[in-house]
Amino acid sequence: xxxxxxxxxxxxxxxxxxxxxxxxxxxxxxxxxxxxxxxxxxxxxxxxxxxxxxxxxxxxxxxxxxxxxxxxxxxxxxxxxxxxxxxxxxxxxxxxxxxxxxxxxxxxxxxxxxxxxxxxxxxxxxxxxxxxxxxxxxxxxxxxxxxxxxxxxxxxxxxxxxxxxx
Amino acid sequence: xxxxxxxxxxxxxxxxxxxxxxxxxxxxxxxxxxxxxxxxxxxxxxxxxxxxxxxxxxxxxxxxxxxxxxxxxxxxxxxxxxxxxxxxxxxxxxxxxxxxxxxxxxxxxxxxxxxxxxxxxxxxxxxxxxxxxxxxxxx
Numbered sequence: 001x002x003x004x005x006x007x008x009x010x011x012x013x014x015x016x017x018x019x020x021x022x023x024x025x026x027x028x029x030x031x032x033x034x035x036x037x038x039x040x041x042x043x044x045x046x047x048x049x050x051x052x053x054x055x056x057x058x059x060x061x062x063x064x065x066x067x068x069x070x071x072x073x074x075x076x077x078x079x080x081x082x083x084x085x086x087x088x089x090x091x092x093x094x095x096x097x098x099x100x101x102x103x104x105x106x107x108x109x110x111x112x113x114x115x116x117x118x119x120x121x122x123x124x125x126x127x128x129x130x131x132x133x134x135x136x137x138x139x140x141x142x143x144x145x146x147x148x149x150x151x152x153x154x155x156x157x158x159x160x161x162x163x164x165x166x
Numbered sequence: 167x168x169x170x171x172x173x174x175x176x177x178x179x180x181x182x183x184x185x186x187x188x189x190x191x192x193x194x195x196x197x198x199x200x201x202x203x204x205x206x207x208x209x210x211x212x213x214x215x216x217x218x219x220x221x222x223x224x225x226x227x228x229x230x231x232x233x234x235x236x237x238x239x240x241x242x243x244x245x246x247x248x249x250x251x252x253x254x255x256x257x258x259x260x261x262x263x264x265x266x267x268x269x270x271x272x273x274x275x276x277x278x279x280x281x282x283x284x285x286x287x288x289x290x291x292x293x294x295x296x297x298x299x300x301x302x303x304x305x
Contacts, residue, residue, distance in 0.1 A: 027252075094172055098179045105183065128193065135186045142179070 009046055012039055013053025020058070028137040033103050034144050034152075036075055037096060040082040042156040047082075051075035066118075070111040077110070078103050093149040100145040104137035197290075198234075209233075210293040218301035220271060221263045236275070236297055237287035254287030263301060274302045 012035075019031040032054070039047040055071050062068070082099070089095045108130035115123035209232030216225045233239045237255040240246045247259035257273045258265050265272050275282040275289070276298040282289055289297070 089167070092167055092172070095167065095175065098175055101179055101183070105186065131186055131193075132190045135183055135190070138179075138183050138186075 005046065009049045010053060012050045013057065016050060016054045017057040020054070028133045029140040031144065032075070033078060033100050033141050034148065036078050037082050037100055037145070038149070038153055038156055040079045041086060041153060042160050044083065047079040048076050051079055066114050067111065070114050074107065074110050091153070093145065093153070096149055097142045097145040101138040101142035104141035105134050107137055108134040210291045212291060212294065213296045215296060215298040216260050217298065218263050220301055220303070223263060231291060233291060235287055236289040236291060237285065239291060240286055254285040257286065257299065260299060265301070270304050271301055272305070274300045276300065
């Protein structure tokens with residue numbers, strides 16, 4: 001792995017973390033899903049390293065909890081799904097908005113999956129109690145991707161191209 | 167991807183989100199109706215226990231109210247000190263016995279002996295239930 005690539009991954013991990021912190025005051029409105037999708041579209045599998053750095057920074061800030069185990073598979077899973085859909089959806093940002101919305105909708109279910117191994121009844125309660133927030137999460141992800149997806153994607157693509165040229 | 171396909175996919179997404187919102191609204195309404203059905207005329211009768219080992223204090227109050235939840239009832243009692251947070255009511259003290267975060271003293275709410283997993287605003291008042299407030303130390 002080149003130095004440039006390492007630094008880029010580290011910087012994007014930091015950006016992802018800062019974006020999360022910046023919107024922590026707004027429940028279930030986040031840019032992480034949005035950026036994970038865009039990073040995957042422009043950088044491919046390197047996004048998995050970015051997600052790992054993000055998870056590490058979250059661990060340092062908040063300490064260990066069952067939520068962190070969920071984060072370990074959720075963000076990489078979103079990146080992998082994006083990679084799989086990349087060839088089908090290409091640059092259709094209305095569709096990517098739906099994908100981002102779907103990620104928001106299933107986020108609660110994915111988080112509650114951890115509790116299946118602890119107490120399945122609690123996992124179910126956690127999931128049901130979180131449904132209103134999942135709906136809100138879906139709407140916010142959809143809107144953010146719809147508005148900012150294409151411009152941000154073009155910018156990231158341009159940065160990538162300039163990097164390759166230099 | 168054709169325009170028709172895109173419209174269908176977006177339509178399905180919107181329907182699913184609306185269905186989730188509808189489901190949660192329905193669950194909340196059902197919960198409220200069930201609670202109302204369980205409420206006898208004149209309100210629920212329940213017990214509130216306050217215990218603090220630190221202050222050598224124990225009190226039991228027999229209550230009756232037609233309010234919906236414990237949080238709403240706490241707000242009617244002068245002896246409780248509380249603050250309002252984004253998660254609802256947060257109990258900080260009772261009759262001058264305040265929490266002490268520096269020494270890890272905090273008020274724990276239990277319902278019928280089991281520690282509550284939600285705030286007082288989400289605890290529905292039920293006939294015959296016992297709501298305990300214990301000043302605990304340590305997390």
